[in-house]
Amino acid sequence: MTVSTGPRGAGRSDRVGAIVLLVFALLYGFEASRIAYSFSSDPLGPRVFPLMLAGALALLSLIYLLRPGGAEPWPQGRLLAHALAIPGLVLAAALLLEPLGFAVSVTILVTGVGRLFGASWHYAVVGGLAQAALWFVVFRYLLEVYLPGGAVFGI
Amino acid sequence: MDLGYLWAGFSVALSPLNLAIGFTGCFLGTLIGALPAIGPINGIALLLPIAYTMGLPPESTMILLAGIYIGAEYGGRISSILLNVPGDAGAVMTALDGNPLARQGRAGEALMISGLASFVGGTLGVVGLTFFAPLLSTLAIGFGPAEYFVLMIFAFATLGSMVGSQPVKTLIGCVIGLMLATIGLDATSGAYRFTFNEPELGDGIEFVVLVIGLFSISEAMFMLEHQAKGGSVIKVAGRTFARWADIVRCIGPALRSSVIGFTVGVLPGTGASVASAVSYTTEKRLSDREGTFGKGDVRGLAAPEAANNATAAGAFVPMLTLGVPGSGTTAVMLGALMLYNIQPGPQLFAERPELIGGLIASLYIGNILLLILNLPLVRVFSRVLQLPNWVLVPGILVLSIVGVYSTHASVLAVVMMLGIGVVGWLLRKLGFDMAPIILGFVLGRVMEVNLRNALAISGGDLSILFQSTISIVLWIMAAAMALLPFVLGRLARRAAAPSPQVS
Structure with missing residues (x-):
């Protein structure tokens, strides 16, 4: 390099x-x-x-x-907003984790980040629902890691 | 030499649970390696907290993480060859000859040659690890606090001169990591340092929070700007079995590169990217008589692949025997051991032979599993190259939240992870690498404690740092490493200088 x-x-x-x-x-x-x-x-x-x-x-x-050198140019405008939206969405998902439960907050996170990475609304929402279901099954039943059910899946 | 630890290790690694875990690790590792965006260090950072909260015993966690590590070194070649985008840092050189071969319609052959080279490098590396690790740990038994402190100096000198294009940034990363490690309760004096009266900071920054912040949040932010521009995946068509003549031609380069890779791996902090670059340039100099390197020469493909797999095994040598990681990825694994309250060092061989033996035995088994996964089943893995980022990145972020939340069960930990992630992203944009920060962090406490213990023994006299033969040798090695770039630069200039006169 x-x-x-x-x-x-x-x-x-x-x-x-x-x-x-x-x-x-x-x-x-x-x-x-x-x-x-x-x-x-x-x-x-x-x-x-x-x-x-x-x-x-x-x-x-x-x-x-x-001896400066090697830095990349900073993203401008929309790209910058999108880059900063990633930690924002993760924070939102983390804050919603306990009140709304894992499935809901993951759907929001995956849909939002999917949009940032260029998916259409249609694909992003389907992706969000699919990943929420997938990870819920993987963690709850396959790996038995505790996840908050929250208001929706409060079992 | 007493290899009893290895036989004990095989009985650990061959238990049904550990076999299944090892297979899972190799499978996920190949997948992670094949994905263009993420490498072994990201994969290990993501799966470590989950393995830990599942309550896996330390040897099983190590077997899982080691499987991911070596699997990713195999898998990285798939995207280098078929997509011309390196699957991870160690596979950058693989694209130079691998992708031209694929474009000539020889993708299947290229995958087979590189898979075999990976197996040769990986297996020779583990053999080296098997014999070298007990040897080094015997030597290291004689290390006192002073020697350990100088060893850390040597490790940072090596990092500064070998890793990255800008030594200053590598070293700044190390110091930042060392600084982060000082946060929290100082065990020797009972003083709270840099905690600003926050009880949450009393135990210091949690390792999981740091690695996930640096290797997953900042990675996701970075990827937004660096999305692999929809290059087309080359289909595996035509013959998939390499020509015997080509295989025979690759034997020499693969063997030489395995030795280079293992050696680079043993050096503290220098991982697969350094090893594959050194082996490729060496091989080019030695055997590129017709100028075919870079145009699809099978030897230029075999060399870096053998090297990066040998590196992974070599990197375990200093990590297991000295507690000094041989690469960024082994630094994360060292942190994983610390989560289990295990401090690697020469005494580990005597105290936990089942842990070290099990890990090494799993590497032998893993290489055989990976050969099967990567030769007949390579088409399965080549499918993941089409996985779009809008599926992959959210998945990484879900695993990050689950990892941090399940180990710490606090939203504050998630907030801290995000803060670290954003700072990591800023540093990456400035051209900093994240691995030195982790290396500094895992070595910080050990470095300080050994310095202070050494001076406690001598009553404050600094000359203890220069007393024993071992520390003097280590100081000389550190100085040699620090001067290496200047010497190499001068040699390169001298070699380049006469050529204008000739022409």
């Missing part, structure tokens, strides 16, 4: 990323220096190793800042 600096935007996101990592290293180091402890059976204590890591990350992110 070759490293390309790509369009100008990519080099910039490398630099932004490097600066964010550098700031994170400093915050982590600051937090590490404040770790409260009264006694440790070793001479190093709980602070030194995290401080070493903070130093290492700070150094590495400076090198990264000076």
Whole structure:
């Protein structure tokens, strides 16, 4: 795989990323220096190793800042919204898991993500129902993993 | 040499339950490998929590995950050959000669040659594992805390110089993983670190939450932009049995590449993608006299396939004997052992011979099962190449939720997994690889504890890190690894320099 600096935007996101990592290293180091402890059976204590890591990350992110490259361009508009909709749908499914039950929340998740990946409404809904049934049978009866039935399949 | 552990292992691996589990692992692994989007590490991340909550004993879970790992190394070639999209990272090189062969109407032969090469590499790798692992564990018995700490330094030096195109990003990934491992209760001092008074963080970040976030949520987000552009799947037509002459021509390359693959596998953190690249370029240099590599040369197909399968076996050597994973996928398996409160290391051979023996024996059995699955039944697996992403990705996400929810039974764990997944996606967009983060995470506690124990022994004197012969050798090896890219770069330049004068 070759490293390309790509369009100008990519080099910039490398630099932004490097600066964010550098700031994170400093915050982590600051937090590490404040770790409260009264006694440790070793001479190093709980602070030194995290401080070493903070130093290492700070150094590495400076090198990264000076030699950027390799970042991909960011998705724009709809593509970006779709990418972020994936964790959103997973979150919704997780929140609905207990109140509505496994089958309902999986149908919603599979249908929604199916739409994001280009399925028509027709295929997405059929896919959602089919996967909900499939995974329900696999987990409940084949693997015997506990899943909440919820309001719909509250058995 | 005492191979008693292996015979004990066969009685574990040949029990009906473990045979069935091993077969399931190999079958799912081939499937996962054949799917263009996901590789062994994603498959293992998804199935680990489910195996754990089903209450499988540790050796059975290991047999399942190992089956997926080696199965995926076999299956990856199917999509490389038929679709020209690598099925996983180890199968990138396989497409170079495999796909041209398929386009010449020799897909069946290409699948057979590469399947046989996989079997040769996989089996030789397991033989190497069988003999090398007890040897290394005997050597490692002499390791004290100082030696372990330096061993970790060597592991990160190897990672930085061998994995990925940008060493800085690989190393940053390792440090992020190490940092994540410091979160939670510090056992030595009783201090809570980076928990911000959240009781949920007291035990640190849960391994399952981290791997699913990194290898499934961020993967799904990444796939949205990188959907394999509907390339056409080449049908397996014509003869399916390779010519004897071709098979004979591949013996040498397959044997050499198995050795390369096994060696790369043993090195900490360097997995199948490195091994297949090294073996392909080596073989090209050694035997490509007519310039046929890249145009459908069977030897260019056999070499990387033998190598990536040998790597998988090799990667188990340091993981089982030293507790240092030989690849990203074995890093996830190491985390799986930790879920069972098993810390791999030299004492594991003495304490849990049935676990190590069972795992290794299952690899022998698995290679035979995989040969059957991948030669006569290869057409079945080639069907999954047509599985659309709108079916596959939601399925991955369902398994992710079930995995996290069933191990932790909390919605908060799911939220954390999503947070980690989004950060992972941001890092991937910046060109970071996820595997170093996992490696750092599983090695973090061990690295810190050994450093602190070493200094507790010496009373704070740093010279203990440079005292024993073993640690000095490890420091030298680490330095050599760190300097390797510069030396290779200079050699390449020197080799390239005279050519303009000649022409």
